[in-house]
């Protein structure tokens with residue numbers, strides 16, 4: 626538990642504007658105050674919470690509001706819907722250039738050497754850049770189309786056999802992820818939903834060997850780069866998203882969710898800026914990278930290139946690398962091929978990203 630004295634110091638040192646920008650909260654200036662939409666009362670409309678930029682106290686204009694007696698830490702907790710007080714204080718301390726020791730008893734100012742400062746500015750600029758990215762357009766496919774494909778799948782024994790017998794999916798998986806089948810193109814359909822629940826793209830996996838030979842097994846329609854595959858399904862199923870596993874493919878995410886892990890697929894071997902933005906908002910306590918064993922590279926280099934690239938991306942985006950870990954697949958190509966017991970062992974043996982990064986760089 627971080628004590629109140631340290632909490633007060635963090636609040637005193639933090640820059641209110643920088644904090645709001647970092648949290649991606651919309652605000653308006655009113656002299657030496659800013660106003661935001663109040664997160665403390667239900668049905669808030671308009672900018673009714675006024676924050677004094679220098680004094681860092683706030684007041685809501687609504688009579689029915691419960692914000693009395695709360696400080697800036699409570700405000701951030703409410704804005705980010707986070708119940709972990711210490712996590713929020715550490716986040717704010719980091720932003721304020723203060724380092725709190727492991728036990729939460731002592732603080733020291735982080736040395737603003739030229740290098741450190743440059744890194745911080747880079748990070749802030751990158752986060753601003755991320756926050757300025759907007760979603761492109763609306764849903765790419767209609768929900769109605771997905772329903773038709775889903776019905777077709779349930780009626781097609783051949784496609785169902787492929788999914789259940791060859792890929793080991795259950796009927797529950799097929800419902801949860803609302804998989805479908807396009808009988809014209811002989812393709813399995815994976816609808817990809819945004820966090821708002823819109824179908825932003827579909828992945829088509831052909832069951833025709835000839836087509837796979839010519840154009841590859843998978844085709845993507847729409848903007849998959851704006852989604853984390855399986856995230857909406859995690860929300861639907863009420864999974865804990867404070868620990869996320871990032872995998873490459875849709876089948877991997879489905880397989881790991883089946884055995885109870887909060888896995889989402891990035892649908893590639895690097896992150897898009899929009900995906901980083903989603904993760905930045907979710908602020909999971911731990912992100913575990915679990916990429917396919919790259920068959921192009923040496924067999925003893927499981928997913929190395931992709932993971933190094935992602936660790937770089939997280940570092941650049943200002944994520945705390947202490948919260949990022951790596952699972953190295955040994956003896957398997959894809960996460961969805963691994964028997965449950967073995968995957969659990971590999972998960973227990975996950976290593977810190979920084980350790981992975983350093984050891985891989987030295988080799």
Ligand SMILES: [Zn+2]
Pocket residue numbers: 663664665666669673674685686687690691692
């Ligand atoms: Zn209020």
